[in-house]
Amino acid sequence: MAISNKNARGHTSYWASIGHRLSGLALAAFIPFHFLVLSLAVNDRTSLDGLLSLADQPLFKIGEWGLVVLLVIHMAFGIRVLILELVPWRHGKDGRTNLVWVGVIAAIMIGIYFLVRAF
Amino acid sequence: MTTLRVKIWRGNENEEGEFQTFDVPARENQTILDVVTEVQRVQEPGLSYRFACRVGVCGSCAMTVNGKPRWTCRTHINAVAKDGEITIEPLRNMPVIKDLTCDMTEFFQKWQKAGGKFDGTITRKDPVATLPPSDLKRQKADAGIECINCAVCYSACDTVNWDSDYLGPAALNRAWTLVNDERAANRQEVLDKAIGDSGCSSCHSQGNCTAACPVGLSPSQSIHGLKRMSLLSFLGKGI
Amino acid sequence: MDRKLYILQRLTALVLLPLIIGHLIVILYAIKGGLTSAEILGRTQGSLWWGLFYGLFVVSVAVHAPIGLRNILKEWTPLNNQTSSVVSFLFGLLLLILGSKALVGVIF
Numbered sequence: 001m002a003i004s005n006k007n008a009r010g011h012t013s014y015w016a017s018i019g020h021r022l023s024g025l026a027l028a029a030f031i032p033f034h035f036l037v038l039s040l041a042v043n044d045r046t047s048l049d050g051l052l053s054l055a056d057q058p059l060f061k062i063g064e065w066g067l068v069v070l071l072v073i074h075m076a077f078g079i080r081v082l083i084l085e086l087v088p089w090r091h092g093k094d095g096r097t098n099l100v101w102v103g104v105i106a107a108i109m110i111g112i113y114f115l116v117r118a119f
Numbered sequence: 120m121t122t123l124r125v126k127i128w129r130g131n132e133n134e135e136g137e138f139q140t141f142d143v144p145a146r147e148n149q150t151i152l153d154v155v156t157e158v159q160r161v162q163e164p165g166l167s168y169r170f171a172c173r174v175g176v177c178g179s180c181a182m183t184v185n186g187k188p189r190w191t192c193r194t195h196i197n198a199v200a201k202d203g204e205i206t207i208e209p210l211r212n213m214p215v216i217k218d219l220t221c222d223m224t225e226f227f228q229k230w231q232k233a234g235g236k237f238d239g240t241i242t243r244k245d246p247v248a249t250l251p252p253s254d255l256k257r258q259k260a261d262a263g264i265e266c267i268n269c270a271v272c273y274s275a276c277d278t279v280n281w282d283s284d285y286l287g288p289a290a291l292n293r294a295w296t297l298v299n300d301e302r303a304a305n306r307q308e309v310l311d312k313a314i315g316d317s318g319c320s321s322c323h324s325q326g327n328c329t330a331a332c333p334v335g336l337s338p339s340q341s342i343h344g345l346k347r348m349s350l351l352s353f354l355g356k357g358i
Numbered sequence: 359m360d361r362k363l364y365i366l367q368r369l370t371a372l373v374l375l376p377l378i379i380g381h382l383i384v385i386l387y388a389i390k391g392g393l394t395s396a397e398i399l400g401r402t403q404g405s406l407w408w409g410l411f412y413g414l415f416v417v418s419v420a421v422h423a424p425i426g427l428r429n430i431l432k433e434w435t436p437l438n439n440q441t442s443s444v445v446s447f448l449f450g451l452l453l454l455i456l457g458s459k460a461l462v463g464v465i466f
């Protein structure tokens with residue numbers, strides 16, 4: 001049997017840790033393809049351009065937008081972890097778990113700016 | 120008088136079992152522990168559960184109530200009942216002995232693995248050590264010292280659930296108080312254990328422990344303090 | 359082992375932080391008007407600084423990502439600690455090889 005723990009989760013730092021992990025996993029899955037496309041530049045510039053022009057299609061731009069947002073989220077939640085670990089805590093109920101929101105807002109704003117520039 | 124519908128886990132040590140539903144009278148003032156006791160006294164004498172002080176001092180009555188570990192003696196029914204229903208399970212991350220009782224042996228063994236034993240520098244013949252409350256290290260130790268080993272944080276921790284070797288928030292919180300205790304002779308040894316394999320490095324800053332602690336302690340703060348010491352000692356800073 | 363990996367992950371995180379910010383700025387700058395190989399290579403080819411920037415980026419990512427992957431494999435899949443470590447190490451190697459190829463492609 002699995003004992004339920006659902007109501008012990010759901011607080012802000014829970015979502016930050018899950019968001020940090022999932023965005024990291026998604027980025028790790030994407031990076032090998034990112035490198036593969038760029039390595040085409042070695043000797044196959046036309047197919048690199050073919051892929052890059054593919055990247056002009058709206059669907060791909062949305063995909064790129066997703067990656068930029070994931071990158072910002074992973075970075076912002078990573079900054080949260082570094083602050084939690086490296087800056088000494090003053091007292092237990094330190095408000096720093098709310099740093100989550102700074103990260104989410106940064107991701108939304110940079111995401112919007114990306115869309116504005118891309119289209 | 121209205122009734123309260125209580126679903127209680129009835130199981131054995133092989134993790135086999137099922138929920139049994141009891142209808143008990145809903146009273147104005149009763150805790151989850153009162154309800155479990157009423158079920159056992161009136162309806163099902165075979166129900167196993169653990170408690171001692173009934174007033175939030177001993178830390179033995181913790182159970183999972185509606186998907187969250189809690190001290191049942193300090194949880195008022197009105198705070199958790201949803202549409203007159205309550206689900207009660209044993210704590211998580213520990214083997215069940217029977218029904219709502221679990222085996223806490225490994226939980227306490229992990230306290231030892233994390234360096235939880237106090238070794239003093241003086242004997243009973245020496246004068247009592249002076250601990251100025253203004254001392255920063257003392258304040259850090261004091262922040263975690265009120266733990267009563269109830270295992271609520273250990274049960275709430277998903278990392279323990281995913282990685283059964285992880286020492287967990289309670290044991291690491293204890294280690295943090297010792298690392299900051301000027302009277303402890305073995306501070307370096309405790310730190311080495313707490314930052315070693317399955318120690319503080321395994322924490323993912325999820326914070327379930329701090330959100331669940333009935334005393335309002337922050338094991339997160341203690342674990343992050345240990346992580347900071349782990350990094351700083353790697354970069355050459357002493358304890 | 360856990361502690362060494364933990365420290366490596368945090369140190370690479372500190373290295374990656376300014377690199378990611380730089381990368382994001384370049385992305386937001388370059389995305390306007392679409393991407394072409396001439397534009398990318400015009401910026402990067404023969405540049406020592408971009409070479410160092412992306413070289414450090416590739417190495418840090420190849421160390422940082424597998425450590426996180428190892429935790430995920432250990433905790434969320436049935437793989438045991440040893441298998442999780444081997445799979446993650448191979449993933450790091452893959453990142454290093456593909457990353458080096460990409461680096462050679464855009465710098466030289």
